[in-house]
Amino acid sequence: MSTTIEQLKPDFNKPPIVEKVMGLEFERLAQWDIPYFGVYWQQIKDTYPEFEIKPAIVSRNGQEFILELEPVPLVRCWFRHKSETKLLQIQHDRFIYNWQSPAAYELYPHYDIIRPEFEVEWGKFCSFLESNQIDLPSIKQCEVTYVDHFVRGREWNTLSDLPDVLNCWSGFSNNFLPEPDLIAIQTSYTLPDKNAKVVIEVQPATVNNGNLEIIQLRIACFQKPISSEIADVLTSFDFCRDMAVKTFLGLTTDKMQVLWEKRS
16 A cells, blocks of 8 residues: 555544545447346346346536437446445446445445455456456556535535635635535546546535435546556555545535544
């Protein structure tokens, strides 16, 4: 484990995080086809007993969109872990490993736990490809994404409270406008010397069948690894994780970090 990971390990007793993502985007697997989803599921079914078919996604400048128009329909398969907290997503050019919180303030696994789990799952997938004479992926980028929920009545009460939550929003300094009806922020930062990008999204949403109002923060970090070798892939993941943590700590206020009971 790198020194950087150990240095950047802030801990919270009550973190707002609801999802972590480690993902790979690679060149399209030419030999991959729909039947392989079922064959692979048979190998992992004891650990991932449930599956769902979803539309494929495509990346454009580090942001995800549903792929709607293709001569041949492309799909993505969700394989849900028996713990109901982990999700494996596979498609013709993606391999994604999610951790999802089942409840607010759920104890979440740190990166140094998720990272080796991803490595194991990726190794299994690559072994499956080799055993079926499918070329190993040529990786285009690594992704680490953190999703946090700021709940109305917990982190904020009205949208005028957002400056108390996020350092990137200060509101207006005059009184000629009332409280905003909606606040949404989207920004991205290219790091050319690192061949990387950081994407930040803030948007309102509802969860629990519309019964709970939240402000969702999504921090996604992408980097192209030096090669498709696992050591280089993990190095890129480490960089993305470090950037995500730095971004979260810089975006959120000291007041919120006290609320979440930051320990380190």
